[in-house]
Amino acid sequence: MTLQRTSNLSADTAGARGTRRRPLLWGVLIGWVSGGAAVGIGSMVVMQSGLFDIRASTPHLFVVGWLTHHTMIRSVQVRAASDSGRRFMPEQIARGFRLYDSHCFACHGGPGLSRERWVDGLTPTAPYLLDMARQWSPSQLHLIVADGIKMTGMPAWKFTLADGEIWDVVRFVRAMHGMSPARYLQMRATAASGGESALGVANYAHSRAPHPQ
Numbered sequence: 001m002t003l004q005r006t007s008n009l010s011a012d013t014a015g016a017r018g019t020r021r022r023p024l025l026w027g028v029l030i031g032w033v034s035g036g037a038a039v040g041i042g043s044m045v046v047m048q049s050g051l052f053d054i055r056a057s058t059p060h061l062f063v064v065g066w067l068t069h070h071t072m073i074r075s076v077q078v079r080a081a082s083d084s085g086r087r088f089m090p091e092q093i094a095r096g097f098r099l100y101d102s103h104c105f106a107c108h109g110g111p112g113l114s115r116e117r118w119v120d121g122l123t124p125t126a127p128y129l130l131d132m133a134r135q136w137s138p139s140q141l142h143l144i145v146a147d148g149i150k151m152t153g154m155p156a157w158k159f160t161l162a163d164g165e166i167w168d169v170v171r172f173v174r175a176m177h178g179m180s181p182a183r184y185l186q187m188r189a190t191a192a193s194g195g196e197s198a199l200g201v202a203n204y205a206h207s208r209a210p211h212p213q
């Protein structure tokens with residue numbers, strides 16, 4: 001008898017707890033749905049009203065700039081492959097330099113050397129790439145260069161460069177860390193004077209050799 005009363009009591013308590021929890025669940029659900037609807041309607045209003053300033057000549061609001069930049073960083077970190085077992089060869093630096101100087105320099109400049117003036121008109125603008133070796137792993141850089149960055153002026157290079165060439169550029173970009181302006185200009189002079197074969201560039205553009213892993 002005593003036992004039965006105890007178990008009835010605990011069943012009652014559990015039932016009471018269940019009915020108390022239900023309004024809470026409904027509250028959370030209604031909160032989510034109405035919150036989602038408010039965000040949706042808000043976005044439509046901003047879009048339809050032309051409130052968002054799309055002109056590249058005005059900078060992003062701080063919060064928009066921060067959000068888009070961090071979205072880019074997380075997206076690259078999550079998507080990039082692992083670097084385990086990756087090997088680079090010394091001659092990749094010279095090959096990568098040549099590609100960088102002709103395809104990237106206009107937007108990104110070099111050590112102590114300014115990019116083209118028209119790049120100031122991009123929003124977001126193209127940053128100098130002198131500390132990329134500290135900020136990104138090789139695979140993360142490969143992803144950025146190969147696939148580009150949406151809603152910025154950064155193109156996806158995999159449509160015009162072979163995968164081996166993209167790895168060469170990645171190698172060079174990493175080598176720019178701490179490089180002096182004199183060294184950059186010296187590499188440019190060497191490439192221009194046909195010294196490329198000495199640097200291991202001969203016939204590379206046509207051979208499209210696969211990237212050594």
Ligand code: HEC
Nearest residue numbers: 072103104107124125126127144145149152153154157169
């Ligand atoms: C037309 C201009 C343009 C050209 C050409 C260009 N880029 Fe970019 N690049 C950009 C812009 C703009 C960004 C900034 C994107 C951002 O802020 O999210 C960028 C971002 C990058 C980043 C990421 C920098 C960071 O914020 O950490 C790397 C790395 C990069 N570019 C490498 C290259 C390489 C290598 C090439 C040549 C193969 C190249 N880019 C050519 C415009 C350009």
